[in-house]
Amino acid sequence: MIGSYHNIFRVGAELQNQKFWIMNDVIWRKSNPMPNFRGKRLTNAHETLIWAAKSETSK
Numbered sequence: 001m002i003g004s005y006h007n008i009f010r011v012g013a014e015l016q017n018q019k020f021w022i023m024n025d026v027i028w029r030k031s032n033p034m035p036n037f038r039g040k041r042l043t044n045a046h047e048t049l050i051w052a053a054k055s056e057t058s059k
Helices: 008-017
Strands: 021-029 046-053
Touching (some): 008 046
16 A cells, blocks of 8 residues: 555554554655645655555565
């Protein structure tokens, strides 16, 4: 599952609610992020991938 800071924590919580094991997370750094025109937040320059499995022993 991949997402930005807008949704990835909700996705991770729901995966755990559904009894998935969070195996790892991977941070993808964007080399050319969309500019922040309003200047109210930091540039969204990364996305997070959650690696999850149904079983603790999954590879």
